[in-house]
Amino acid sequence: xxxxxQSPRHxxxxxxxxxxxxxxxxSGHDYLFWYRQTMMRGLELLIYFxxxxxxxxxxxxxxxxxxxxPNASFSTLKIQPSEPRDxxxxxxxxxxxxxxxxxxxxxxxxxxxxVL
Amino acid sequence: SQKIxxxxxxxxxxxGKTATLTCNYTNYSPAYLQWYRQDPGRGPVFLLLIRExxxxxRKERLKVTFDTxxxxxxxxxxxSQPADSATYLCALLTDSWGKFQFGAGTQVVVTx
Numbered sequence: 001x002x003x004x005x006q007s008p009r010h011x012x013x014x015x016x017x018x019x020x021x022x023x024x025x026x027s028g029h030d031y032l033f034w035y036r037q038t039m040m041r042g043l044e045l046l047i048y049f050x051x052x053x054x055x056x057x058x059x060x061x062x063x064x065x066x067x068x069x070p071n072a073s074f075s076t077l078k079i080q081p082s083e084p085r086d087x088x089x090x091x092x093x094x095x096x097x098x099x100x101x102x103x104x105x106x107x108x109x110x111x112x113x114x115v116l
Numbered sequence: 117s118q119k120i121x122x123x124x125x126x127x128x129x130x131x132g133k134t135a136t137l138t139c140n141y142t143n144y145s146p147a148y149l150q151w152y153r154q155d156p157g158r159g160p161v162f163l164l165l166i167r168e169x170x171x172x173x174r175k176e177r178l179k180v181t182f183d184t185x186x187x188x189x190x191x192x193x194x195x196s197q198p199a200d201s202a203t204y205l206c207a208l209l210t211d212s213w214g215k216f217q218f219g220a221g222t223q224v225v226v227t228x
Contacts, residue, residue, distance in 0.1 A: 004159075031214050042220040043160070043205065048213075055213050091159050095214065103148060103214050107159025 004108035006092050012114045018080040021111045024073055025094030033105060034067055034077050035091040043091070049075065082115045089113070118143050118208055120219040128225045135193040137222045139206030145184040146208040150216065151191050154203045160218075163204075164191075196226045 005024040013019055025032050033048040047057040052069045060067070064083070069075040079086055089112050093105040119142040129135045139149070145168050152160035166173045166182045166189065173180045179192040193200050203223045207216040 035218075043218040045215065045217065048215060050213060056211070056215055093159070103150070103165070103209065103216070104162040105160075105216070107161070110157075110159055 004092055004094055004106050006090075006108035006111050008111060009109060010112050010114075012116065013082055014116050015083055016081045017115075018078065019082045019086075019113060019115075021077040021090050021092075021113070023075045023077070023092030023108060025075070025092070026106055027073065029094035029096050029106070030072070031095045031105075032069060032075050033091075033093040033095075034075070035093065035107075036088045037091060037110075038088045046077070079113075082113075084115045087113055087115050118146075118210060118217055120206065120208060120217060122204075122206060122219040123222040124220065126223040126225055128227065129196055131197060131226055131228050133196055135196050135200070135224050135226070137191040137204055137224070139189040139191065139219055141187050141208055145187065146210065148209040149180075149182055149189050150207040150209075151178075151180055151189075152205045152207060152218075154205060154221065160205055193224070196224075198226045198228055200224060201226045 007022045030051050034046040035043050037043045046059045047067045049069045067077045089110045091107050091110045093107045095105045121140045147168050150165045151163045153163055154160040164173055164175050164180045166180045177194045181190045203221040205221040206219045210217045
């Protein structure tokens with residue numbers, strides 16, 4: 001398996017623009033997580049899905065952020081409109097069932113977002 | 117949510133010595149606690165998990181302990197090598213579904 005795939009790897013955009021980050025989890029994994037990492041706040045969970053259903057979105061900073069998982073092999077995180085404070089590295093991670101594999105999360109390479 | 121504290125200062129250690137990292141939390145003891153390694157420009161990589169009813173877990177040169185009384189986990193790298201240089205994060209299970217909260221991480225620098 002290729003692991004968790006994220007695209008794009010780097011994104012530079014201007015304030016006010018819409019940004020869409022994409023993630024393909026590992027096949028067979030039924031949990032998908034979106035994280036944001038900054039120097040100031042560390043690794044923060046934004047939202048996670050189980051079997052394509054959002055379970056907890058309490059970490060989504062505000063209404064400008066939205067996430068979808070239309071099927072088991074694809075998820076998006078959208079920021080509209082983007083702001084400079086959204087600049088961060090965004091990670092997608094996936095894991096298999098709760099009582100197996102120690103809830104080990106497999107992280108993608110991340111998307112480095114810069115909002116000018 | 118939990119307040120999770122990891123050493124904010126980098127740990128500089130000589131090759132061959134044992135590196136010991138701490139992860140302290142403030143509220144309830146989690147059912148699971150994990151440790152991850154993160155290299156610059158990459159996502160975290162899972163290393164070990166320890167359950168609340170386990171005192172110690174080992175994997176090769178790595179050892180994790182979990183003291184629910186002290187609300188603390190210790191992570192040891194024995195016979196450290198320069199290749200062990202990275203940031204190490206602890207993560208606590210915070211719900212029954214599989215949601216983890218991460219600490220800020222501690223950077224380890226192993227010098228030859």
